Amino acid sequence: MRIQLHIGPDALSSDRLQAVLHAKRDRLRAQGVLYARSAGAKNHTRLFMAVSDPAAVDALRFYRGYTAPETQAALREEVMRQLTREVRQARPETLILSAHQLGGLLTSQSEIKRLKGVLSPLSEDIHVVAHIDDPARMLVRRYAAQLMDGRVTGLDLELGLIDRPDWWQAALDTRAAPNPRTGRFTEAQSAVFWLDYKRLQAEWEAVFGTGSVRFRSIDMARLHGPNAAEELRAAFDIPESIGRADPEPLPEPASAAWLTRQRLLNDALLRLLARRKSILPRQAWRQCLNEIRVQGGDIDPGSLYAISDRFAEDIADLCAAHPGLDPAPMAPDAPAPEWREPDPTLGFRATQYLMAFRKRIEKASREETVARAADLAALRPAPEPIATVSHSSKDAAPSAQAPTPELVRQTLETLRRSSFAPHNRLGSVDEEQATASFPPMPPRALPGGSSGNVIVACMKNEAPYIVEWVAYHRATGIDNFLIYTNGCEDGTTEILDRLAAMGVVEHRSNDDWAGNSPQQHALDKALSEPVIRNASWIAHIDVDEFINVRCGNGTLPDLFARVPDATNIAMTWRLFGHDGVTRIKDRFVIDQFQSCAPKFCPKPHTVWGFKTLFRNIGAYGKLSCHRPNKLAEGFADRVKWVNGSGADMTAEVLKNGWRSSKRTIGYDLVQLNHYALRSAESFLIKRQRGRALHVDRSIGLNYWIRMDWSDVRDVTIRRNLPRLRAEYDRLMTDPGLKAWHARGLDWHHTKARELHATPEFEDLYRQAVALRLTETERVAYALALDVES
Numbered sequence: 062m063r064i065q066l067h068i069g070p071d072a073l074s075s076d077r078l079q080a081v082l083h084a085k086r087d088r089l090r091a092q093g094v095l096y097a098r099s100a101g102a103k104n105h106t107r108l109f110m111a112v113s114d115p116a117a118v119d120a121l122r123f124y125r126g127y128t129a130p131e132t133q134a135a136l137r138e139e140v141m142r143q144l145t146r147e148v149r150q151a152r153p154e155t156l157i158l159s160a161h162q163l164g165g166l167l168t169s170q171s172e173i174k175r176l177k178g179v180l181s182p183l184s185e186d187i188h189v190v191a192h193i194d195d196p197a198r199m200l201v202r203r204y205a206a207q208l209m210d211g212r213v214t215g216l217d218l219e220l221g222l223i224d225r226p227d228w229w230q231a232a233l234d235t236r237a238a239p240n241p242r243t244g245r246f247t248e249a250q251s252a253v254f255w256l257d258y259k260r261l262q263a264e265w266e267a268v269f270g271t272g273s274v275r276f277r278s279i280d281m282a283r284l285h286g287p288n289a290a291e292e293l294r295a296a297f298d299i300p301e302s303i304g305r306a307d308p309e310p311l312p313e314p315a316s317a318a319w320l321t322r323q324r325l326l327n328d329a330l331l332r333l334l335a336r337r338k339s340i341l342p343r344q345a346w347r348q349c350l351n352e353i354r355v356q357g358g359d360i361d362p363g364s365l366y367a368i369s370d371r372f373a374e375d376i377a378d379l380c381a382a383h384p385g386l387d388p389a390p391m392a393p394d395a396p397a398p399e400w401r402e403p404d405p406t407l408g409f410r411a412t413q414y415l416m417a418f419r420k421r422i423e424k425a426s427r428e429e430t431v432a433r434a435a436d437l438a439a440l441r442p443a444p445e446p447i448a449t450v451s452h453s454s455k456d457a458a459p460s461a462q463a464p465t466p467e468l469v470r471q472t473l474e475t476l477r478r479s480s481f482a483p484h485n486r487l488g489s490v491d492e493e494q495a496t497a498s499f500p501p502m503p504p505r506a507l508p509g510g511s512s513g514n515v516i517v518a519c520m521k522n523e524a525p526y527i528v529e530w531v532a533y534h535r536a537t538g539i540d541n542f543l544i545y546t547n548g549c550e551d552g553t554t555e556i557l558d559r560l561a562a563m564g565v566v567e568h569r570s571n572d573d574w575a576g577n578s579p580q581q582h583a584l585d586k587a588l589s590e591p592v593i594r595n596a597s598w599i600a601h602i603d604v605d606e607f608i609n610v611r612c613g614n615g616t617l618p619d620l621f622a623r624v625p626d627a628t629n630i631a632m633t634w635r636l637f638g639h640d641g642v643t644r645i646k647d648r649f650v651i652d653q654f655q656s657c658a659p660k661f662c663p664k665p666h667t668v669w670g671f672k673t674l675f676r677n678i679g680a681y682g683k684l685s686c687h688r689p690n691k692l693a694e695g696f697a698d699r700v701k702w703v704n705g706s707g708a709d710m711t712a713e714v715l716k717n718g719w720r721s722s723k724r725t726i727g728y729d730l731v732q733l734n735h736y737a738l739r740s741a742e743s744f745l746i747k748r749q750r751g752r753a754l755h756v757d758r759s760i761g762l763n764y765w766i767r768m769d770w771s772d773v774r775d776v777t778i779r780r781n782l783p784r785l786r787a788e789y790d791r792l793m794t795d796p797g798l799k800a801w802h803a804r805g806l807d808w809h810h811t812k813a814r815e816l817h818a819t820p821e822f823e824d825l826y827r828q829a830v831a832l833r834l835t836e837t838e839r840v841a842y843a844l845a846l847d848v849e850s
Contacts, residue, residue, distance in 0.1 A: 069161025095153035099143035111137035197365035210249035238641020277385035316357035339426035363397030473841035487660035513540030524805020538617030545571040545583035552805035658770035665843035687719035
């Protein structure tokens with residue numbers, strides 16, 4: 062028996078082919094061709110769900126109840142058993158299986174091998190068939206489908222990959238771990254990897270054998286006409302005619318304005334669901350999207366001609382190699398002005414529709430949460446494995462000294478009834494702040510003798526992140542940098558030396574540090590530096606911290622204008638978790654990581670830590686990690702310390718203190734985005750490197766628990782991406798800087814591989830990425846596990 066495995070990957074053409082196969086099932090059976098029923102009536106989604114990555118829960122598996130690995134494994138056994146029985150009963154010469162998710166959503170050879178493991182007991186004679194079209198047309202159709210599943214990024218996500226040498230990997234690098242609790246699924250939010258058809262063929266042939274994959278071109282008009290059955294004959298080697306197919310009108314494409322509306326409403330829905338920890342069923346979600354439909358022109362694939370051109374040589378080669386690929390239908394649309402997201406028309410505001418749909422959403426959400434209770438529980442490991450975390454800050458690896466799960470449960474119950482329970486109902490909402498993009502700001506002209514707004518920082522092995530961090534702060538109002546380094550191996554020193562030669566930063570060696578803290582040693586020396594003595598405003602922040610001005614045009618002058626009498630501004634941390642990003646990527650930190658701690662989170666102690674932006678008036682004699690210290694005599698009445706919302710907090714922090722309290726917390730004007738983990742691999746390297754402020758303390762799983770917040774989505778800083786990109790690209794025109802950045806990235810990739818190969822670190826990595834905690838559970842664990850809280 063020969064198996065014809067149709068893998069899509071295009072959903073629209075696959076739907077039509079499957080409908081004809083379903084309608085002609087009996088006629089096919091008479092010719093010895095079985096179009097299986099057991100894997101699904103038309104689209105064989107059960108086959109896809111049975112073989113996808115157990116850890117990467119997609120929307121199909123979640124909503125159909127196959128979230129847990131054991132339920133998926135049971136489904137796989139059931140599909141194999143039923144397929145075997147169906148084949149034994151029919152005894153066909155050909156078995157046809159078809160699911161567009163196979164080609165469109167399976168991303169790894171391990172998944173494809175799992176699929177082969179299901180099919181091989183039936184037959185080793187397996188032929189893979191894929192129908193493809195011009196990449197731009199395929200992308201337009203896939204984009205519309207993703208929007209109906211909750212996508213929140215525009216087509217600029219794919220357009221941004223055009224210059225990447227490896228499209229497949231670059232697209233996979235946009236993938237983040239799913240969060241079914243809040244309606245966020247990887248397949249809906251990531252770039253379309255399979256537009257690289259040559260790589261698609263290579264990945265599948267690596268498992269099923271050279272020559273096993275056949276590509277056929279998509280002719281939508283033919284497929285929807287009466288001759289669609291002839292395409293089935295050619296695609297699946299059906300020996301005889303199966304008659305004519307009933308014609309079906311081509312589906313009307315969604316208008317471009319409606320697609321914009323969908324994206325904006327998706328963004329609002331996901332933020333609402335993230336705050337409320339709610340689940341919205343797909344049917345209700347799509348009903349909301351359908352109710353905002355407007356008419357108008359659709360997306361012209363020619364506006365994505367750059368993508369067609371990116372793969373033009375590949376398409377020509379494939380047409381020559383695959384007899385079923387006709388160059389005529391594969392030809393791209395005529396070039397048109399590059400895609401820009403169109404106006405949603407009629408003054409559309411997603412938040413207004415969200416309010417109108419709110420009661421319906423809440424009702425559907427309550428019902429779905431109850432229905433999915435078991436699946437939600439399966440997404441979160443039981444608390445017992447966390448008992449491997451050590452209380453001892455000096456332990457190099459987790460041990461068995463952690464508090465018992467019972468203690469954690471008691472802490473959780475107490476927390477839920479207390480005023481310390483975390484939530485995001487604080488201050489102004491983020492919705493409107495995140496919609497606009499800020500243009501680059503003109504260079505500032507400093508008065509003579511002034512070094513302007515200055516950041517002093519300490520770094521060790523931070524090469525992949527330096528240029529972004531410097532460019533971002535230059536683009537938002539920082540004029541000068543004084544940066545100390547010690548013990549660097551990854552090119553950090555060379556990057557900073559190059560930036561210093563370009564006149565961008567001042568770099569100092571801190572290799573001669575003494576005491577318990579290289580950071581404090583550097584800060585003590587910094588006070589004598591002219592760049593600090595002549596500064597207008599000073600901040601000490603780290604390379605994983607970004608000043609996020611949330612008022613005005615997002616720059617420091619806008620912030621200072623809102624608090625003209627302030628001498629000190631407390632910038633409270635928003636702790637951003639790893640957001641499902643496991644690998645180190647050459648991509649902006651502020652773009653990759655969008656999930657963070659809720660605004661109201663007084664425990665554990667680290668969440669409301671602040672760093673201070675202070676006017677250089679000589680009020681303090683010492684610069685410490687979080688703030689200036691040692692108030693000078695006669696300055697008590699001259700200091701006005703405000704919080705991130707501009708409210709006076711002087712009395713509470715005039716002489717000491719480095720954390721906000723329930724009285725002083727505020728984020729409305731400014732916050733400090735703190736990406737303490739970045740990716741899970743970055744965390745491993747940080748764990749191995751140690752800490753700048755406290756070198757005698759280990760960074761273990763307790764640190765991850767305190768820092769890996771992914772409960773609330775905050776994208777306000779992304780408004781600065783255009784101005785960041787402009788300054789970053791300007792700096793990177795320097796070939797020396799660009800080369801050292803690339804070497805630093807390679808060093809970190811190599812270091813990550815070394816740590817994965819070390820059992821201690823691989824064990825820590827696996828524990829960390831497997832951990833699933835709600836915001837309240839995270840606080841409870843942190844309080845029970847962390848001796849510092």
